[in-house]
Amino acid sequence: MDAVRSAALLALLLLNIIETAYTDPFLGINYGQVADNLPEPSATAKLIGTTAIEKVRLFGVDPAIIKAFANTGIGIVIATSNGDIPALASDPNFAKTWINTNVLPFYPATKIILINVGNEVMIFGDQALAANLLPAMQNIQNALNSVSLGGKIKVSTVHPMTLLAQSEPPSSGVFDAKYVDVLKGLLEFNNATGSPFAINPYPYFAYRSDTRPETLAFCLFQPNKGRFDSNTKINYMNMFDAQVDAVRSALNALGFKNVEIVVAETGWPSKGDGDEAGASxxxxxxxxxxxxxxxxxxxxxxxxxxxxxxxxxxxxxxENLKPGPLSEKSFGLFKPDLTMAYDVGLAKAGRQSPKSPANSTKNAATWCVPKDGIPDDKLQSNLDFACGQGIDCKEIGPGGACFEPNTVTSHAAYAMNLFYQKSQKTPSSCDFAQTAILSSKNPSYGGCTYPGSS
Structure with a gap:
């Protein structure tokens, strides 16, 4: 009997290890509801369960949605409305009632991990509302403490990137002076409770206001020459890193080096009005x-x-009912019929997402190689980009196994493939501005071995 029990426990442990490998603990998704054509929450919860996504952010507290994620293990972020902030700040009992209504009936079956008090409060220019933000967060924290959940569910709020007075280069990132006094109080709260400083970086909006010709490639994680920060001697290869590090610099400048940053929102629209460049x-x-x-x-x-x-x-x-231009309605990664709007590699490894066809080549080895006829200047950009993303390019350096032949074409091919292999082999990581292609032919030669997927 003990042997049977041990075998069962071992099988369960292995299953847990496999499940962990299928997921990305750092990856979440926003689940908005400003639409009239969305599937039932239970269907959405099942869909997310087929992906590598481990967390879902809500913009409020919809009981049907919160219940739908019960016993899924998916972390849920809920939020108070901006309109509730004054009452939460002035009345501790209101905060307790909010927790009793919106948390206790669902937790721990639903894995609520964070409560955001309001959303982008600073952007509205309401100084009284901003001044109420910290006491509202404190009262929510105290209400959680009173029911022994203070260490289990964090409390924070979400900030717009417009809090920064300067962001380029990233090392010069600094908050606008008019927000600093309020921010210091909020950051002291974040620091004391271990809750994150949440931001909304959108390279898409930066692209629309930045007329430099290389900006689109810089925003889209595509090969580019990068942007050099002369203070740190760092050459930034993508806008996301630059925006996040600008916030890191601003936090450090205020003395909050230990406060963790979380990206509450980021994305790119798939459609836009005629005057909305880049939305595709x-x-x-x-x-x-x-x-x-x-x-x-x-x-x-x-x-x-x-x-x-x-x-x-x-x-x-x-979200088809959102006000504003077409781009505001068009950030969805999935369609209401539960299929992917476009594939960015979110499906769990080795698993099928709903209605997706079987992949007959899933066991075939593949390599990412340059297309024929690509000029050296573009291949050099690919080489600089790939090696700038933290992969180990020593094999194409002097003395490396793949240094010879010492050509841009050969070195770029090795670096592009290594970047693809290290990026969990998603199709988009073998694009390189449409200069690369997946191949089943092993490009290894002599003592130079190209890592391959299988």
């Missing part, structure tokens, strides 16, 4: 796919190396 399926796939590959590489950002920042993609679905 191709660019949305490149941005989200490139971001996921970058996070999975565990390279981190230059100022926070070796760790992927927790990042919530925006968004689960398009």
């Amino acid at each position: 399926v191709e660019n949305a796939k490149a941005y989200n796919g490139g971001l996921i590959a970058h996070l999975r590489s565990k390279v981190g950002t230059p100022l926070m190396p070796g760790k992927s920042v927790d990042t919530y993609l925006f968004a689960m679905y398009d």
Whole structure:
């Protein structure tokens, strides 16, 4: 009997290890509801269960959605409305009632991990509301403490990137002076409770206001020459890292080096109005796919190396009832019929997402190689980009096994393939601005071995 029990425990342990390998603990998604064509919450919960996503951010407290994620193990972020902030700040009993209504009936079956008090409060310019933000967070924290959940569910709020007075180069990142006094109080709270400083970086909006010709490639994780920070001597290869590190610099400047950053929202629209440059399926796939590959590489950002920042993609679905231009309605990664809007490698490894066809080549080895006829200047950009993402390019350096032949074509081919292999082999990580292709032919030669997928 003991042997049977031990075997069962071992099998359970192995299953847990396998499940962990299928998921990305740093990856979340925003689940908005401003639409009239969305599937039932239970269907969405099942869909997310087929992906590598481990966390879901809500913009409020919808009981049906919170219940749908019960016993899934998926972390849930819930939020108070901005309108509730004054009452939460002035009345501790209101905060207790909020917790009793929106947390206790669901926890721990639903894995609530964070409560955001409001959303982008500073952007509205309401000084009274901003002044109420810290006491509201404190009262929510105290209400959690009173029911022994203070150490289990964190409390924070979400900030817009417009809090920064300067962000380029990243090392010069600094908060606008008019927000500093309020921010110091909020950051002292974050620091004392171990809760994150949540931000909403959108390279898409930076691209729209940045007319430099290389900006799109810089935003889309595509080969580019990078942007050099002369203060740190760091050459930034993508806008996401630059934006996040600008916030890191601003936090450090205020003395809060230990406060963790979380990306509450980031994404790229797949459609836009005629005057909305860059909003396309191709660019949305490149941005989200490139971001996921970058996070999975565990390279981190230059100022926070070796760790992927927790990042919530925006968004689960398009939201057709949102006001504003078409782009505002068009950030969805999935369609209401539960299929992918475009594939960025979110399906669990070796698993099928709903309605997706079987992959008949899943066991075939593949390599990422340059297309024929690509000029050296573009291959050099690919080489600089790939090696700038933290992969080990020593084999194509002098004395390395793949140094000869000493040509841009040969070195770029090795680096591009290594980047693809280290990025969990998502199709978007073998794109390189449409200069690369997946091949089943092993490009290894002599003593030079190209890593291959299988």
